[in-house]
Amino acid sequence: MHHDSWLANPPYLFTHRDFLVGEDGELRAMKARPRVVYSINGAGYSAGIRVLGDLRGSIGEGEVLVVTGPSGSGKTTLILAVTGALTSLLGGWVEGTVMLDNANPLSLEGFRLVPRLAGVVLQDPEKQLIMPTPLDEVAFTLENLGYSEREAEERAMSMLSRFGLKNKAHMHVEELSGGEKRRLTFASSIVHEPSLLILDEPTSSVDPWGIREIRRFMDQMRSTGSSILIVEHKLKYFLDKADEIIVLQEGGEAARIKGTPGSGEIEALRKIGVDAGRARITSRNVTGGRPVLTARSLAVGYGDKPLLSNVDLEVREGEILAIVGRNGCGKTTLLKTLAGALKPLEGEIMVEGEEMREIKPGKIFYVPQQPDYLFLGRSLRDELLKASRKSGTSISQLSSMIPWYEESINISPYRLSHGQRRWLSIIIAWGYKPRVILLDEPTTGLDYKLFRRLRDLVLKLAAGGTSFIISTHDPRVVGEIADRALLADGGKLREEDRARIVGMLEEEAGVTS
Amino acid sequence: MRRPSISIVFIYSLTITLLAFAYRSTWRLAVIGLLNGAAGIYYGKRYRKLILLLLALSVWGTFLDALAVSNTGPVAFVLGPLTVRRGALTATANIGLRLTAIAGAALLFAAPSDPRSIVRGLEEELHMPSGLAFSLAYALRLIPLMRRDLGEIQLARLERGYRKTPLTPRDMGSLIMPLLSVAYERASWAGISAELRGFGLRKPRRRKIRVGMPEIIVLSALAAQIIIPLLLP
Structure with missing residues (x-):
C-alpha cells in the first residue's frame, strides 16, 4: 500500500x-x-x-x-x-x-x-x-x-x-x-x-x-x-x-x-467534497409540530395502473421526509400527485384541512429534478423580481437567502453553476411560502461540499417551519437531512428506520468498507 | 406497399418548404398549407400535440406582430378598443399557412422514419454530408425530449402563478428560454457522444435512389402542388 x-x-x-x-x-x-x-x-x-x-x-x-x-x-x-x-x-x-x-x-x-x-x-x-x-x-x-x-x-x-x-x-x-x-x-x-x-x-x-x-x-x-x-x-x-x-x-x-x-x-x-466514506446518520431535535399534509389511501400512477397504492402519509410542520426507492418506482409520480399536478387514482390529500385538487403553490411547491424548468427570468435579479411579484415575498428577503446574489445579479439563471441553480430553485419555491416543499432528487450531481451547503439550507428552512418531502436514492439525504424515511417497494410505501435504509442503499450499491 | 425512399420524401419536404416561401397569394399558400398540414398531422401522430401547440403559439405571435406592422386596409372587425384591419388578417393567414405547410411537410418526412435510416438514406442516396444528415436525424430524438421538457416547464409555470401557455410575446420568451437552454446543453453533449463513437469515421456507401410506385405517388403529389396553385389567382 x-x-x-x-x-x-x-x-x-x-x-x-x-x-x-x-x-x-x-x-x-x-x-x-x-x-x-x-x-x-x-x-x-x-x-x-x-x-x-x-x-x-x-x-x-x-x-x-x-x-x-x-x-x-x-x-x-x-x-x-x-x-x-x-x-x-x-x-x-x-x-x-x-x-x-x-x-x-x-x-x-x-x-x-x-x-x-x-x-x-x-x-x-x-x-x-x-x-x-x-x-x-x-x-x-x-x-x-x-x-x-x-x-x-x-x-x-x-x-x-x-x-x-x-x-x-x-x-x-x-x-x-x-x-x-x-x-x-x-x-x-x-x-x-x-x-x-x-x-x-x-x-x-x-x-x-x-x-x-x-x-x-x-x-x-x-x-x-x-x-x-x-x-x-x-x-x-x-x-x-x-x-x-x-x-x-x-x-x-x-x-x-x-x-x-x-x-x-x-x-x-x-x-x-469527495464522498469517500459511508454515509453519516445525524439527528436533529424535531419538536413535532402540527400535521400540515395528510394523505389517506392514496393510489398514484398513470391510466388505471397504480405505481404506488394504499399510501398513508403525514407530514408535520418543519419535518423532513425522505422517500426512497428504485428508479421508476413511482417517487416522482407521488410528488407530482401531492403537488396537485396529477390526479390521484384513489384517496385524498389534505393540506391544513383543505383538499388538494389542483396546483396551489402557497400550499405545496414541487421543485423538479432539473432546476432549469423552474426559471423564467433573464437574469438572477429578474428571476427574483418575478418570484417576488407573484409570491409577495420581497426581493430583499429572497436575495438575503442567496449568499452569492450580489456577484451573480446580472447572470442568466441558466449560466449559474449546477449547485447554484439547485439553490435558486429552492429559494424560489420557499418564496411562495408553501407549507411543504417537494424536492425531486435534489442532490444529483452534487459533490459532498455542495451537498453540505444544500443540507444546511434545507435544515435552515425547516427550522423556520417549512416541511419537506424529498424523493431520493442518495444515502446522504436519508442520513444527514431527513427526519424520517419511507421506502417505496413493491408498489407500497412503508416507513423504515433511517439507519437501516442508509445501510441497505449502500449495501445494494456494493459499499462494504 | 413499402415506404417511399427517404431521399424522395426529403426532396418533397424541401420543395414544399421552398414553395411556402415562394408563394405570395393566400390561395396558393392555402393549397400547400392545408394539404400538407392535414397529411402531416395525420401521419405525425406522435408529434401532433407539440406541433399544434407550437403552431398555435407562432400564429398568435404572428397576429400580434401583424397588428403592429400590417394593420392596414379596410376594417375587418372591431374588438373593444382594438380595430383589426384586413391587412393584419391577411398577413397572419399567409404566415400561418406557410408555417403549416412547412411543419406538415417536415412531419411527413420525419414521422414515419427512424433517424438511422434517415442518416443512411440521405448520405447514401443524396450524398449529403454526414453532419447535416445526422443533425436532421437527431432532431427526431430531441422532439420527444422537448415534449417532456415542455410538460415540466408548463407545470413549473402554473406553480409560479403564470399561464400554462403564454399569450404575449414577452411571456413566450420565458417558455422558450428554458426549453432551448436544456435542449442546447443536451445537443452539445450528443455531438460529443456521436464523435467519440466514431461519427467522424463514417464512410457511407453509395446507392442509387430507388424509384417505384411509392416514389411516383410522392413526386406526383409534389407536381400537383406546383401546378394547381399556378392556376389560382
Missing part, C-alpha cells in the same frame, strides 16, 4: 514513477503495455484560461484509475483532454502529451482513432443517447466504424442481449427506466470491444441497484484485460476497484493514493 498524500506533505510532488520522458521528449511508460499515458502541463476551453494544471499519469492493461475531486476541479475536462475532444471538438487547448495505445488524440489524425480504442460513457444518459431505439443506438456505433447494416444489427442485438435489453430493442428510448438507459450507454460504448473504457461520473443518475450493475460490469471488462478510467466524486463506490486514485483540486493533482485510504484521508477527502 502506498499513499502520497497532501495531508502529510503538502503540496504533493509528482514522482515520475509511472513513466519516463525520453531524450526525444516522448513519454515511455514503466508499466507493462500502458493503455493511457498523459503528461499535461495545462488545458482549458478558451485561450488564456487554464482549467487543468500539471497532471501526469498512466493506466496499464487491466488497471483501473479513479480520478476524483470536488465539482469544478477539472475531472470532466481531464476526460475531454485525454480523449482529444477538448482540442478537436470544443476549440480548447492542451499543452503536453497524451497517448492512447499508439495514438496521439491531441492530433486530428490521432483523435480519429480514439473511437476504435476507447468506449466513453458520459455522465448523463439523456445527453449521450442519440437514437430513438436501443437497437439503433448500439448499431449506430458499429455503422460509424464501418460495419455493414446487417452485421451491425446482429452484433447490436447480441450486445443488447448481454445487457438484458433484447426484449426492449425496438422500444423508444424514452420508455426505458433510468437504469436501463444507463445500461444502454454502456452497451453502445463497448459494442466494438475497445481496450479502454472511460466513465464520466457513472453513478450520477442511477440508483444503488444501478451502481451495483456498473461495478459488476467493470469486473467483467477488467477480466478481459480492458483498462478503465473513471472520473467520480462519489469515490466510495469504487474504492475497492481502484488500482490507483488521483485526487484533483482546482485543476491540479492534490494527492495520489494506492490502496485503500485510511479514515483520516477519507475525512480530508470529505472536506474538499
Whole structure:
C-alpha cells in the first residue's frame, strides 16, 4: 500500500514513477503495455484560461484509475483532454502529451482513432443517447466504424442481449427506466470491444441497484484485460476497484493514493467534497409540530395502473421526509400527485384541512429534478423580481437567502453553476411560502461540499417551519437531512428506520468498507 | 406497399418548404398549407400535440406582430378598443399557412422514419454530408425530449402563478428560454457522444435512389402542388 498524500506533505510532488520522458521528449511508460499515458502541463476551453494544471499519469492493461475531486476541479475536462475532444471538438487547448495505445488524440489524425480504442460513457444518459431505439443506438456505433447494416444489427442485438435489453430493442428510448438507459450507454460504448473504457461520473443518475450493475460490469471488462478510467466524486463506490486514485483540486493533482485510504484521508477527502466514506446518520431535535399534509389511501400512477397504492402519509410542520426507492418506482409520480399536478387514482390529500385538487403553490411547491424548468427570468435579479411579484415575498428577503446574489445579479439563471441553480430553485419555491416543499432528487450531481451547503439550507428552512418531502436514492439525504424515511417497494410505501435504509442503499450499491 | 425512399420524401419536404416561401397569394399558400398540414398531422401522430401547440403559439405571435406592422386596409372587425384591419388578417393567414405547410411537410418526412435510416438514406442516396444528415436525424430524438421538457416547464409555470401557455410575446420568451437552454446543453453533449463513437469515421456507401410506385405517388403529389396553385389567382 502506498499513499502520497497532501495531508502529510503538502503540496504533493509528482514522482515520475509511472513513466519516463525520453531524450526525444516522448513519454515511455514503466508499466507493462500502458493503455493511457498523459503528461499535461495545462488545458482549458478558451485561450488564456487554464482549467487543468500539471497532471501526469498512466493506466496499464487491466488497471483501473479513479480520478476524483470536488465539482469544478477539472475531472470532466481531464476526460475531454485525454480523449482529444477538448482540442478537436470544443476549440480548447492542451499543452503536453497524451497517448492512447499508439495514438496521439491531441492530433486530428490521432483523435480519429480514439473511437476504435476507447468506449466513453458520459455522465448523463439523456445527453449521450442519440437514437430513438436501443437497437439503433448500439448499431449506430458499429455503422460509424464501418460495419455493414446487417452485421451491425446482429452484433447490436447480441450486445443488447448481454445487457438484458433484447426484449426492449425496438422500444423508444424514452420508455426505458433510468437504469436501463444507463445500461444502454454502456452497451453502445463497448459494442466494438475497445481496450479502454472511460466513465464520466457513472453513478450520477442511477440508483444503488444501478451502481451495483456498473461495478459488476467493470469486473467483467477488467477480466478481459480492458483498462478503465473513471472520473467520480462519489469515490466510495469504487474504492475497492481502484488500482490507483488521483485526487484533483482546482485543476491540479492534490494527492495520489494506492490502496485503500485510511479514515483520516477519507475525512480530508470529505472536506474538499469527495464522498469517500459511508454515509453519516445525524439527528436533529424535531419538536413535532402540527400535521400540515395528510394523505389517506392514496393510489398514484398513470391510466388505471397504480405505481404506488394504499399510501398513508403525514407530514408535520418543519419535518423532513425522505422517500426512497428504485428508479421508476413511482417517487416522482407521488410528488407530482401531492403537488396537485396529477390526479390521484384513489384517496385524498389534505393540506391544513383543505383538499388538494389542483396546483396551489402557497400550499405545496414541487421543485423538479432539473432546476432549469423552474426559471423564467433573464437574469438572477429578474428571476427574483418575478418570484417576488407573484409570491409577495420581497426581493430583499429572497436575495438575503442567496449568499452569492450580489456577484451573480446580472447572470442568466441558466449560466449559474449546477449547485447554484439547485439553490435558486429552492429559494424560489420557499418564496411562495408553501407549507411543504417537494424536492425531486435534489442532490444529483452534487459533490459532498455542495451537498453540505444544500443540507444546511434545507435544515435552515425547516427550522423556520417549512416541511419537506424529498424523493431520493442518495444515502446522504436519508442520513444527514431527513427526519424520517419511507421506502417505496413493491408498489407500497412503508416507513423504515433511517439507519437501516442508509445501510441497505449502500449495501445494494456494493459499499462494504 | 413499402415506404417511399427517404431521399424522395426529403426532396418533397424541401420543395414544399421552398414553395411556402415562394408563394405570395393566400390561395396558393392555402393549397400547400392545408394539404400538407392535414397529411402531416395525420401521419405525425406522435408529434401532433407539440406541433399544434407550437403552431398555435407562432400564429398568435404572428397576429400580434401583424397588428403592429400590417394593420392596414379596410376594417375587418372591431374588438373593444382594438380595430383589426384586413391587412393584419391577411398577413397572419399567409404566415400561418406557410408555417403549416412547412411543419406538415417536415412531419411527413420525419414521422414515419427512424433517424438511422434517415442518416443512411440521405448520405447514401443524396450524398449529403454526414453532419447535416445526422443533425436532421437527431432532431427526431430531441422532439420527444422537448415534449417532456415542455410538460415540466408548463407545470413549473402554473406553480409560479403564470399561464400554462403564454399569450404575449414577452411571456413566450420565458417558455422558450428554458426549453432551448436544456435542449442546447443536451445537443452539445450528443455531438460529443456521436464523435467519440466514431461519427467522424463514417464512410457511407453509395446507392442509387430507388424509384417505384411509392416514389411516383410522392413526386406526383409534389407536381400537383406546383401546378394547381399556378392556376389560382
